[in-house]
Amino acid sequence: MAKSALLKSSIAKKYWMALTGLFLCLFLAGHLAGNLQLIFGSSQDFNEYALFMTSNPAVKLLSYVTYISIIFHAIDGILLTIQNKKARPVAYAKNSPGANSGFASRNMAVLGTVILVFIVTHMINFWAKMHFDENMPLVQKEIVGQTGEKQIQLVGNKDSQMDYFQLDESGKLSKEFFENIKIQTQGQYLLEIKDVTKIVNTKDGEVIFQGYKDLHKITFDFFRDAKTGLLFTLLYVLAMLALGFHLWHGFASAFQSLGLNNPKFNAGIKFFGRAFSVVVPLLFAIIPLYIHFTK
Numbered sequence: 001m002a003k004s005a006l007l008k009s010s011i012a013k014k015y016w017m018a019l020t021g022l023f024l025c026l027f028l029a030g031h032l033a034g035n036l037q038l039i040f041g042s043s044q045d046f047n048e049y050a051l052f053m054t055s056n057p058a059v060k061l062l063s064y065v066t067y068i069s070i071i072f073h074a075i076d077g078i079l080l081t082i083q084n085k086k087a088r089p090v091a092y093a094k095n096s097p098g099a100n101s102g103f104a105s106r107n108m109a110v111l112g113t114v115i116l117v118f119i120v121t122h123m124i125n126f127w128a129k130m131h132f133d134e135n136m137p138l139v140q141k142e143i144v145g146q147t148g149e150k151q152i153q154l155v156g157n158k159d160s161q162m163d164y165f166q167l168d169e170s171g172k173l174s175k176e177f178f179e180n181i182k183i184q185t186q187g188q189y190l191l192e193i194k195d196v197t198k199i200v201n202t203k204d205g206e207v208i209f210q211g212y213k214d215l216h217k218i219t220f221d222f223f224r225d226a227k228t229g230l231l232f233t234l235l236y237v238l239a240m241l242a243l244g245f246h247l248w249h250g251f252a253s254a255f256q257s258l259g260l261n262n263p264k265f266n267a268g269i270k271f272f273g274r275a276f277s278v279v280v281p282l283l284f285a286i287i288p289l290y291i292h293f294t295k
């Protein structure tokens, strides 16, 4: 490829990296705010938030933009690294005027790879469970029935017309229970579970009950696991260290790639970027540490 064409495609890639990178910073701020409820909120607050995040259409759309941004950012990063290796110093010198050669700026590709591995394993452990695991536990509480015996009641955001939903020993709604309701209501209520959490009357589609998946329990169990909890807590802290270094260089560099390096604001952008790259990963790292060491 001719040098000018190489430079052009490299500038376009840096532009997209910057745009997707800054969008991912917004995602990080929102994700952190939600996750801090694991420390400062109740389990109910966190599970309500998780239900909102997985069911609200606008949030769903933002989630898709996040997944696409991660993929674009990673692919562009890999391509740029390969391109820069072949054509250095042209691409670097022209595209990142103020780039220093500190640890972070020299290791953006390695740091990015660590973060990508983290995101993939992180999504397998939490996101995939929340979205696809049919055996995900539902939020439940113990109540004392009229005759004094203990019963397990599901907790949700839609009040049930039934007094409670009896769970079997594995914590699931039993088929017999649904059969009983059908018989007792002479077929008026033909209940069925949809999307793991909803109990729907298939006769008219009415949602009788909307339960919560217990993502709070999944998260706490994950970091408190007797065998792997400490290991994952430490790996999360290391990943947040990589994230901090990646942001340390990446944040201000993104503004330069977008051509937004007005001398008036440069110092402010640099300061904000550095504050963001310390505070956000630090707060993220505190979450698993808090969960693990307060068991």
Ligand code: HEM
Pocket: 031, 035, 050, 053, 054, 062, 063, 066, 115, 119, 122, 123, 126, 127, 130, 131, 215, 219, 236, 243, 284, 285, 287, 288
């Ligand atoms: C260390 C503290 C963190 C905790 C406790 C945590 C927890 C979670 C949980 C519980 C979910 C599932 C939520 C759902 O599907 O609704 C999730 C999703 C996700 N997390 Fe994290 N997370 C942490 C840090 C991070 C970091 C640092 C990143 C990125 C570098 C990240 C990226 C993601 C992504 C991309 C998703 C999928 C989001 C979506 O579907 O919209 N997480 N996280």
